[in-house]
Amino acid sequence: MDRISLTQNGKQPLQFDGYHLAEYTPSKGLPLGVFSWKLNLYSNADGGYVLASQLEIAVPARLSLASATTFDSAQNLIKYLWEGDHHCAEPPMKLVQIAAHDDRQLRAMLSPACMDNGLPAVRPEASMARRRVVTEEEFAGFDMEPAMA
Incomplete structure:
Protein backbone atom coordinates (compact mmCIF):
# COMPACT_ATOMS: atom_id res chain seq x y z
CA MET A 1 0.00 0.00 0.00
CA ASP A 2 1.12 3.50 -0.80
CA ARG A 3 0.71 6.69 1.20
CA ILE A 4 -1.32 8.98 -1.09
CA SER A 5 -1.81 12.73 -0.70
CA LEU A 6 -4.34 14.58 -2.87
CA THR A 7 -4.55 18.36 -3.10
CA GLN A 8 -7.93 20.05 -2.78
CA ASN A 9 -8.78 23.70 -3.38
CA GLY A 10 -9.55 25.48 -0.11
CA LYS A 11 -8.97 22.38 2.03
CA GLN A 12 -6.18 20.43 3.63
CA PRO A 13 -4.71 17.68 1.44
CA LEU A 14 -6.55 14.37 1.72
CA GLN A 15 -4.07 11.73 2.89
CA PHE A 16 -4.74 8.00 3.04
CA ASP A 17 -3.16 4.59 2.49
CA GLY A 18 -4.28 2.86 -0.67
CA TYR A 19 -3.70 2.00 -4.32
CA HIS A 20 -4.14 3.93 -7.54
CA TRP A 37 -10.55 17.18 -16.92
CA LYS A 38 -8.66 14.34 -15.27
CA LEU A 39 -10.19 11.74 -12.97
CA ASN A 40 -8.20 9.38 -10.76
CA ALA A 45 -7.20 0.70 3.23
CA ASP A 46 -10.75 0.73 4.65
CA GLY A 47 -12.18 -0.95 1.53
CA GLY A 48 -13.63 2.28 0.17
CA TYR A 49 -12.74 4.49 -2.76
CA VAL A 50 -11.44 7.99 -3.38
CA LEU A 51 -12.30 9.86 -6.58
CA ALA A 52 -9.95 12.74 -7.39
CA SER A 53 -10.95 15.32 -10.00
CA GLN A 54 -8.75 17.98 -11.58
CA LEU A 55 -10.19 20.63 -13.90
CA GLU A 56 -8.33 23.24 -15.91
CA ILE A 57 -10.76 26.03 -16.79
CA ALA A 58 -10.54 29.46 -18.43
CA VAL A 59 -13.72 31.18 -17.26
CA PRO A 60 -13.36 33.98 -16.24
CA ALA A 61 -9.58 33.41 -16.00
CA ARG A 62 -7.39 30.34 -16.24
CA LEU A 63 -7.78 28.35 -13.05
CA SER A 64 -7.03 24.86 -11.75
CA LEU A 65 -9.60 23.16 -9.55
CA ALA A 66 -8.84 20.01 -7.56
CA SER A 67 -11.13 17.99 -5.34
CA ALA A 68 -11.39 14.53 -3.80
CA THR A 69 -14.51 12.65 -2.75
CA THR A 70 -14.59 9.50 -0.62
CA PHE A 71 -17.02 6.59 -0.96
CA ASP A 72 -17.53 3.71 1.45
CA SER A 73 -18.64 1.20 -1.20
CA ALA A 74 -18.42 0.42 -4.90
CA GLN A 75 -22.18 0.89 -5.22
CA ASP A 85 -24.40 15.89 -13.62
CA HIS A 86 -20.87 15.89 -15.01
CA HIS A 87 -21.57 17.96 -18.15
CA CYS A 88 -19.49 15.68 -20.33
CA ALA A 89 -20.43 13.60 -23.36
CA GLU A 90 -18.13 10.77 -22.30
CA PRO A 91 -19.50 9.32 -19.07
CA PRO A 92 -17.06 9.07 -16.19
CA MET A 93 -18.29 5.47 -15.79
CA LYS A 94 -15.44 4.62 -18.18
CA LEU A 95 -13.16 5.16 -15.18
CA VAL A 96 -14.92 2.32 -13.35
CA GLN A 97 -14.46 0.02 -16.33
CA ILE A 98 -10.73 0.67 -16.32
CA ALA A 99 -10.45 0.17 -12.55
CA ALA A 100 -12.62 -2.98 -12.58
CA HIS A 101 -9.81 -4.98 -14.13
CA ASP A 102 -7.88 -4.67 -10.84
CA ASP A 103 -10.68 -4.37 -8.27
CA ARG A 104 -13.02 -7.25 -7.38
CA GLN A 105 -15.80 -5.06 -5.90
CA LEU A 106 -16.02 -2.89 -9.00
CA ARG A 107 -15.81 -5.89 -11.31
CA ALA A 108 -18.76 -7.47 -9.49
CA MET A 109 -20.84 -4.35 -10.18
CA LEU A 110 -20.25 -4.42 -13.94
CA SER A 111 -22.10 -6.61 -16.38
CA PRO A 112 -19.79 -9.22 -18.01
CA ALA A 113 -21.09 -8.26 -21.47
CA CYS A 114 -20.17 -4.64 -20.83
CA MET A 115 -16.68 -5.59 -19.70
CA ASP A 116 -16.17 -7.61 -22.90
CA ASN A 117 -17.46 -4.86 -25.19
CA GLY A 118 -16.11 -1.81 -23.39
CA LEU A 119 -19.55 -0.41 -22.55
CA PRO A 120 -20.09 1.68 -19.39
CA ALA A 121 -23.07 -0.17 -17.93
CA VAL A 122 -23.66 -1.72 -14.54
CA ARG A 123 -25.74 -4.69 -13.45
CA PRO A 124 -29.47 -3.87 -13.29
CA GLU A 125 -29.61 -4.21 -9.50
CA ALA A 126 -26.87 -1.60 -9.17
CA SER A 127 -28.10 0.75 -11.88
CA MET A 128 -29.19 4.17 -10.73
CA ALA A 129 -29.69 5.55 -14.24
CA ARG A 130 -32.14 8.34 -14.84
CA ARG A 131 -34.85 7.88 -17.43
CA ARG A 132 -34.20 9.68 -20.69
CA VAL A 133 -37.03 11.42 -22.51
CA VAL A 134 -37.18 10.48 -26.20
CA THR A 135 -37.71 13.45 -28.50
CA GLU A 136 -40.24 13.44 -31.34
CA GLU A 137 -37.38 13.45 -33.88
CA GLU A 138 -35.89 10.29 -32.34
CA PHE A 139 -39.28 8.63 -32.13
CA ALA A 140 -40.06 9.51 -35.76
CA GLY A 141 -37.00 7.50 -36.79
CA PHE A 142 -38.80 4.25 -35.94
CA ASP A 143 -40.97 2.78 -38.70
CA MET A 144 -43.84 1.60 -36.55
CA GLU A 145 -47.34 0.80 -37.69
CA PRO A 146 -50.23 1.96 -35.52
CA ALA A 147 -51.53 -0.68 -33.14
CA MET A 148 -54.70 -2.45 -34.22
CA ALA A 149 -57.74 -1.90 -32.02
Missing part, protein backbone atom coordinates in the same frame (compact mmCIF):
# COMPACT_ATOMS: atom_id res chain seq x y z
CA LEU A 21 -6.66 1.98 -9.64
CA ALA A 22 -7.24 4.07 -12.75
CA GLU A 23 -6.86 7.41 -14.49
CA TYR A 24 -9.25 8.70 -17.12
CA THR A 25 -9.25 11.90 -19.15
CA PRO A 26 -12.49 12.56 -21.07
CA SER A 27 -11.69 14.14 -24.41
CA LYS A 28 -15.12 14.71 -25.99
CA GLY A 29 -17.93 17.01 -25.01
CA LEU A 30 -16.17 19.08 -22.37
CA PRO A 31 -18.08 22.25 -21.46
CA LEU A 32 -17.04 25.56 -22.97
CA GLY A 33 -14.06 27.01 -21.12
CA VAL A 34 -12.81 23.68 -19.78
CA PHE A 35 -9.34 22.83 -21.10
CA SER A 36 -8.95 19.47 -19.45
CA LEU A 41 -9.68 6.54 -8.77
CA TYR A 42 -8.03 5.05 -5.70
CA SER A 43 -8.93 2.25 -3.30
CA ASN A 44 -8.23 2.96 0.35
CA ASN A 76 -22.05 4.43 -3.80
CA LEU A 77 -19.20 5.31 -6.17
CA ILE A 78 -21.11 3.99 -9.19
CA LYS A 79 -24.30 5.75 -8.11
CA TYR A 80 -22.40 9.05 -7.87
CA LEU A 81 -20.77 8.63 -11.28
CA TRP A 82 -23.96 7.41 -12.97
CA GLU A 83 -26.36 10.00 -11.51
CA GLY A 84 -23.97 12.94 -11.29
